[in-house]
């Protein structure tokens with residue numbers, strides 16, 4: 001019978017062979033972590049290779065995503081639909097075995113990892129989601145949601161600041177079903193970490209309130225088993241298991257050095273490693289008896305079947321709760337919320353109240369949350385400013401069920417935690433901060449877009465008009481950055497009506513995140529033609545139609561829409577036919593059919609102006625070389641909001657002047 005080491009050597013061989021064949025990749029971490037993975041995946045992880053998405057499975061996150069061959073190997077060996085051909089095609093075009101694990105590309109990959117540290121944050125989000133769902137749905141004798149979240153981190157993840165943010169919060173929240181294994185190998189790319197990473201990691205995690213299991217020999221399966229079982233036994237707080245490992249274990253010359261980290265070992269070294277590991281098989285050859293030992297399909301099916309039985313019993317005992325749970329796990333939104341939100345928009349249109357769009361957003365949220373219990377909100381210590389807390393929100397910081405979390409001043413951690421919540425399923429996260437601090441969270445937003453998950457980012461204080469806090473807080477280039485992010489839908493509404501449409505779009509969207517860009521200051525409620533009301537959903541529409549000839553078009557977003565409308569009114573008196581196009585969502589508008597886009601922005605009219613209190617460059621796609629963009633290409637200034645706007649050239653006069661210029665130019 002194969003020994004644990006032989007089973008682990010299957011991972012080592014697959015990792016070094018796949019990296020060798022791809023001529024690139026990271027053999028070191030998989031070879032170093034093979035013994036840990038062998039115990040965890042074969043004995044402790046509760047998963048079903050036949051149904052990688054079984055809702056009550058344990059979650060596993062490889063935060064050190066460069067070790068992707070570890071994950072692909074164990075998925076293959078355990079019986080997931082990841083074939084030996086897939087491993088041979090590691091890192092090749094179209095293969096599910098991408099350089100770093102990609103969510104949605106490979107069965108069993110729970111999240112996209114590679115940007116170090118974020119996997120740990122995703123795992124915190126998953127553990128938090130599990131606890132919330134358990135608190136909501138479990139009843140005595142019916143622990144229908146009950147699973148662990150496992151995450152493996154390397155030195156790199158723990159050097160990254162985000163690990164501090166999220167480990168600190170996980171400790172405070174006492175996420176007891178979160179178990180983190182630290183691949184403590186003392187090596188990162190530049191060499192031995194003793195010159196740049198010397199803090200006492202166990203003491204650091206203890207200070208966060210974690211339980212720490214120190215000094216585990218990561219190559220001794222017995223010790224690893226004991227540590228992991230021990231970690232499972234205490235659910236009062238998260239656990240860090242510090243596993244000392246040797247990077248590239250088995251490669252005679254490169255093990256224990258950065259040379260094993262990120263490049264193929266080389267043919268000779270691979271051959272020597274085979275000898276040292278006593279692995280006498282050809283590349284990609286795994287003997288049947290080792291496959292048989294790894295195969296988790298039967299045990300996994302049994303685990304899921306047990307849960308299905310429990311679900312049947314739960315359905316009988318709590319039919320309504322069970323139906324609600326299944327609705328949420330099935331990603332079905334509750335009936336009626338979108339219609340109610342549209343009615344809210346119609347009422348807002350009729351009432352015409354001038355509001356800060358952050359305040360409009362809060363009203364939308366209160367309406368939605370009352371109908372959508374899976375909504376899970378929060379803010380990075382700006383709850384009041386962001387307007388993210390809805391009526392009746394309950395704190396999720398305690399043991400009981402909640403739907404709102406104060407994440408503390410942790411923008412990046414919060415955003416990546418929300419990715420984890422979205423990935424877990426059963427909850428729909430949104431989170432708030434100031435637009436300018438989006439940058440702290442930038443890469444989590446990018447990963448949400450890359451993964452195509454529903455996660456809503458609320459960014460308030462959206463321009464220099466926020467005023468006295470000055471240039472450190474006044475966003476300028478952020479909107480351009482958001483709009484340049486593939487698969488992110490960005491909305492900058494001008495009033496309550498557009499804000500309601502933005503929320504509807506963000507929550508209806510299932511294949512990617514949305515950013516809602518909201519004002520600190522009041523904006524004017526706009527009049528709309530009932531015939532075009534529904535066009536708000538198209539992301540760009542004719543808000544004010546020209547009288548007579550169409551002489552010029554002004555495109556505006558958010559708080560600048562009212563400047564465009566005022567300019568249009570002023571010029572109408574002079575006999576100029578100006579059309580105002582409100583474009584709250586450029587990406588949504590660009591997704592409309594060409595006929596619609598041309599009807600809004602007729603090709604024949606080249607006299608065009610765009611106005612937005614942000615960086616102007618991107619607007620030239622709409623106004624062309626003949627057009628003028630009234631924007632801000634410098635940092636802001638500390639002054640009351642409207643003074644700052646005027647000082648930076650964003651006011652009605654500037655728009656009027658710009659229109660005069662483009663019409664005089666004969667466009």
Ligand SMILES: Cc1ncc(C[n+]2csc(CCOP(=O)(O)OP(=O)(O)O)c2C)c(N)n1
Nearest residue numbers: 029114115116154155156157187188189261
């Ligand atoms: C945010 C981020 N910065 C830099 C990198 C590039 N990078 C990949 S692995 C690595 C070193 C990681 O060291 P460690 O986690 O100890 O991995 P090991 O060498 O032990 O496998 C770096 C800097 C990255 N993937 N993500």
Ligand SMILES: [Mg+2]
Nearest residue numbers: 155185187188
């Ligand atoms: Mg390391």
